[in-house]
Amino acid sequence: MTQGRLILSETGRIVMAAIFALAVTLVIIFFASKTPWATFETFVTSPLSSKRTIGIWIDDSVKLALAGLAFSLVFQARQFALGVQGQVYIGGLFATLVAFSPLGTTWIALPAGILAAMIGGAVIGFIPGYAKSKLGANEIVSSLMLNYIAYDVCNYVLRVYLASLESGLTTSASFPPQSIYPAFIPRTRVDFGIVVALATTLVVWFLLYRTAWGLKLRLTGHNARFAAYSGIRSSFIMVSAMTAAGAIGGLLGAVFVQGTAYGKLSIGFEAGMAFEGILITIVARNRPLAIPFVALGYGYLRQGAALMNYRADVPAEVIGIVQGIVILLVASSFTVPGKAMLARLMGNRTAASRATS
Amino acid sequence: MNEIIATILSATFVAAVIRTTTPILFASLGGLLSDLVGSLNVALEGIMLIGALTAVIVSAHAPWYIGVLAGLAAGGLLGAVMxxxxxxxxxxxxxxxxxxxIIAAGGTVTVLTYATGGDKGTSINIPSKAVPALDLSFLGNIPAIGPFLREVLSGHSYLTWLAAFMVYAIWYFLYRTPEGLRFRAVGEYPPAAEAAGIAPNRLRTYGLIASGCLAGLGGAQLAMFSFVGFTRDMTAGRGFIALGAVLLGRRHPIGTMIAAVLFGFFEALSIALPGILKWMPGELIHTIPFVVTVLALMLSSRRKVTA
Structure with missing residues (x-):
């Protein structure tokens, strides 16, 4: 397949996924809302209703893209490490510690905070990888357990060392201004996070498609046995992929706390967003360059659902149902029935049976 | 330290372990059945959550056992969807x-909002029912160990006894029936099973449905005993811990049960500790079951690693 055809077919897939998402949402709204059409209109149009909501949409998309990139690295290697949430909390915590250290008021505050967050996240990513390669511990369970542990540790440090009566017991004080991203458009959440997300996208793409490490990683993911026969040390690839993904998860934590949306550490600041990276990377078929677009599209729906919660009678949590159903549909290669039908119309029996099998 | 040991050895603590183990045991037995036929069920957490909410809502309008059956059926349905x-x-x-x-996390809150008329946190205004406790206080009449037995065994949910029975039933099924042999064969080496005329996908379907049913029961127990009602994310990782118990249990019902009891023990400990170790921060106590699960997996896994 040429580059152009590939882009076209992938775009088609993403558009199909979006149509699925809208259709599923419409069905749910019809069940749930007393005024379904008005609610659906709110869902579809409200993210564009003001400068502020557009800003939130962009900011959410930045975070979703980073979460998707973190998952894409491990999924490309067919490792189901699901520890992005924990990495976000530890990354956010480390970035916070840097912000409140003497460094926090200097020009080096942002890079130092990001670096600390990435190291913290990388450690959290490394643990399940190492445990799997050296001890045979299943990475799914150990990474999920680390999510809970990281969440509790972050809350502990926040409650005991960072929160105060003035700041409110569930948040830290605001970061010094040098530790908060500059806003590109005043009084919106459109800030330096965009640069971070785009740069990370390019770096991940480069690592996966332009380095020997990336080739080995993708080979391991496609066919672990073939990779092993050709002399690739799959355990090294496994651990390094999980560690690198952990660094991105940590980076996302820094983007959360250093961004203009927060500019401080709060309990549960991630609000379940890390797991939404699974949807992003599945729809983008783990291709880094597609991830920002998918994130923008899904971020829009997500923002629509949140506003629907305030302006109509359907709770924002319906987005979870939409999300899950879209993952189910996309993961089960939803083009297959259409292909089979097309083949049957063309009178090609064997192709039809192959497509359905 | 002595205080902790005294607590652990007390009859009330043993009873608490039995209570905390029950939901995990159900879910991990379910996980075992699907893992045996080759599909690791990571949805135990979500199925428990949906089972719990279904049981709560149905039990508000029907007897408790219909609520439990509804939780079971919801779980089975999800297994079939999987x-x-x-x-x-x-x-x-x-x-x-x-x-x-993901559907469970968002869907339960959505349904809860409608069922309660706007409450996104708990089902406090739904008059849901509890699973009755089985009264075995006659055990107290046995000389010497009687009072201890009564403390430990009396007053547990019917479902606890069902869970214990299920360990035996699943063992009997797997090791004493022809269908159970086929079940194990599919998990060990699918091509051989296929050559022997067994359709792996049929058994995998049964495995997933059974696993959903058991996880649904676990959810029902969680929401219909000791704490009655549903709260947002009430499973709080128990389904994932149950998955850990499956991996730890060496694909055997007894092993799975031992692992489930181990995790139940640490959950009970994390509930009891704040009263004893007042200096220890609650957040860190709360991590105990998760830390234990990771460590147990690291220390015990001897499975061959494939990338």
Missing amino acids: ALFHLRFKADIILVGFAIN
């Missing part, structure tokens, strides 16, 4: 499982 997407539509089982978890 089988459909995984076996028929060839989606990866881990992704299918996680999609179910």
